Amino acid sequence: MTAVLTGLLFAAGIAVIPPKATPAPEGWEKLYQSPSKKTWISAVWLARDGSWRAAGPGFIVSGGRGTVKTTDLGDGYVTSFGEDTTGVVMAVGGNQAIWEEKDGAFQRVHERAGPPRKGRGAHEDALDGIGYVDPEAPDRLVAYGTLHLSLSRDPEGTWKPSKGDSAAKLGTLGPDIHPPSGCHIAGWHWIDRVTAVFECHEGMAFLYRKGTTLAGLGRLPKPCEASMLGVTARDDEVFVACGDPAEVWRTGIKGPAWSRIPGVRGVTALKARDRCLLVGTRTAVLRRCD
Amino acid sequence: MLTVVTAARENSSSLSDVSMSPIETWHQGGLDFLGAEIHRLGLPTSVTEAWRRRTFISKETGHRVTPAIIPARDQVLAYAAQLRASYTHNFRSHVNAILGARADDALAQSSRIGTLAWKAYSFLAPGGADYDPRKSVAAQSGQHFGSRTALLFLQHRAQSQDARLALDDILTAPELNSVEWVRSSKVRVAEALFLERMWTVTRELLPPSEL
Numbered sequence: 001m002t003a004v005l006t007g008l009l010f011a012a013g014i015a016v017i018p019p020k021a022t023p024a025p026e027g028w029e030k031l032y033q034s035p036s037k038k039t040w041i042s043a044v045w046l047a048r049d050g051s052w053r054a055a056g057p058g059f060i061v062s063g064g065r066g067t068v069k070t071t072d073l074g075d076g077y078v079t080s081f082g083e084d085t086t087g088v089v090m091a092v093g094g095n096q097a098i099w100e101e102k103d104g105a106f107q108r109v110h111e112r113a114g115p116p117r118k119g120r121g122a123h124e125d126a127l128d129g130i131g132y133v134d135p136e137a138p139d140r141l142v143a144y145g146t147l148h149l150s151l152s153r154d155p156e157g158t159w160k161p162s163k164g165d166s167a168a169k170l171g172t173l174g175p176d177i178h179p180p181s182g183c184h185i186a187g188w189h190w191i192d193r194v195t196a197v198f199e200c201h202e203g204m205a206f207l208y209r210k211g212t213t214l215a216g217l218g219r220l221p222k223p224c225e226a227s228m229l230g231v232t233a234r235d236d237e238v239f240v241a242c243g244d245p246a247e248v249w250r251t252g253i254k255g256p257a258w259s260r261i262p263g264v265r266g267v268t269a270l271k272a273r274d275r276c277l278l279v280g281t282r283t284a285v286l287r288r289c290d
Numbered sequence: 291m292l293t294v295v296t297a298a299r300e301n302s303s304s305l306s307d308v309s310m311s312p313i314e315t316w317h318q319g320g321l322d323f324l325g326a327e328i329h330r331l332g333l334p335t336s337v338t339e340a341w342r343r344r345t346f347i348s349k350e351t352g353h354r355v356t357p358a359i360i361p362a363r364d365q366v367l368a369y370a371a372q373l374r375a376s377y378t379h380n381f382r383s384h385v386n387a388i389l390g391a392r393a394d395d396a397l398a399q400s401s402r403i404g405t406l407a408w409k410a411y412s413f414l415a416p417g418g419a420d421y422d423p424r425k426s427v428a429a430q431s432g433q434h435f436g437s438r439t440a441l442l443f444l445q446h447r448a449q450s451q452d453a454r455l456a457l458d459d460i461l462t463a464p465e466l467n468s469v470e471w472v473r474s475s476k477v478r479v480a481e482a483l484f485l486e487r488m489w490t491v492t493r494e495l496l497p498p499s500e501l
Contacts, residue, residue: 147317229345
């Protein structure tokens with residue numbers, strides 16, 4: 001009966017915390033508990049006003065000022081959030097879908113024409129990120145897939161396919177820079193329109209900003225050698241999610257020294273802003289603020 | 291030849307694309323964890339330092355995948371290295387853990403075709419859940435019936451017959467034919483052997499100058 005009720009409430013767009021939900025770890029605040037073990041959190045975002053967003057298969061959850069609202073996306077799947085220069089929160093995902101938040105609700109403003117492709121074709125239609133990634137067009141908002149797919153928003157607000165694949169490659173691989181001596185770039189992670197972190201095959205990481213390598217972040221934690229699921233930053237701190245199940249590490253930019261933030265495992269997405277760090281796991285959204 | 295067959299089946303253009311254009315080994319292939327394996331493949335850094343990796347949550351499964359972004363021309367090399375690594379690191383570890391002191395003998399007594407089948411299997415499914423002897427193999431067949439699970443099944447089967455596990459039993463145990471991974475592995479081995487035979491015949495028919 002509880003499961004039926006939970007499902008009905010979820011379908012009705014009302015987030016619920018099931019009775020058996022685990023308590024938040026010490027130092028963390030639980031903002032959302034997934035009503036089903038079959039779903040997961042695929043992306044999170046902290047907005048300028050301190051409100052938060054999280055997404056999983058078929059839904060976006062928006063929270064702030066004591067309210068939680070769920071938007072049903074049908075078969076939509078969000079891979080990443082972002083925002084434009086005016087602070088409008090956006091989401092991108094499979095089937096070239098782009099959602100923009102207007103008047104507190106997410107509206108699908110673009111998707112691939114025709115029925116969604118399946119199998120490998122569906123992979124080619126997935127958008128992975130959104131941002132101002134093209135230094136030659138710094139005011140052009142770009143939604144990009146892995147290597148070949150990208151869409152840009154024109155001044156009228158319409159999303160159109162970009163010419164060539166340079167924007168997609170900039171989004172995924174970053175700009176073609178000369179890394180510091182002893183570093184061969186292994187991964188590029190955009191944080192905002194001018195800031196990124198790149199990791200090296202040799203185990204170090206560097207902060208990149210406005211066309212230059214700003215600071216060395218030292219040797220990454222051991223679990224990051226195999227995979228880094230996410231990177232985020234605020235002011236003078238950088239956070240990474242590494243390992244399997246993924247955990248969160250932080251370091252200051254000055255005099256980098258990585259330390260693990262206890263309490264959360266199985267991290268699937270993270271975003272830092274101002275005083276707070278927002279984390280998604282398979283089943284929950286958690287926040288930690290200084 | 292198993293590398294050729296594997297590369298062709300995972301991404302058909304991998305055999306002929308010799309360009310430096312980047313490809314992503316999950317979207318355009320079957321190397322879901324190449325990015326995490328880069329440094330244990332045994333490849334020279336002069337090759338792998340040009341590779342990138344990315345980690346994300348798979349839309350299909352909700353689990354983490356870490357493919358690599360590599361020049362298209364490196365694909366066959368990557369498949370060869372991953373085939374070898376999955377067999378050497380994963381499969382041999384499972385054999386050691388399950389057979390203990392008998393592991394080396396079992397590996398040495400395996401036929402070439404049997405070894406190829408395990409190589410193909412450990413590439414497709416290097417791990418696997420525990421085998422549950424209370425259920426049939428067919429009932430447990432699926433994504434989680436990896437090469438480790440098959441080894442555990444064969445070990446249980448041998449013990450119940452008061453016999454010793456022979457790795458070549460992967461070729462003959464009828465229960466394993468209900469496992470899609472096993473069927474796929476056998477098909478790949480058959481194709482590899484067929485290509486080998488064709489290559490041999492071609493060499494016999496054509497004078498060396500025309501090869």
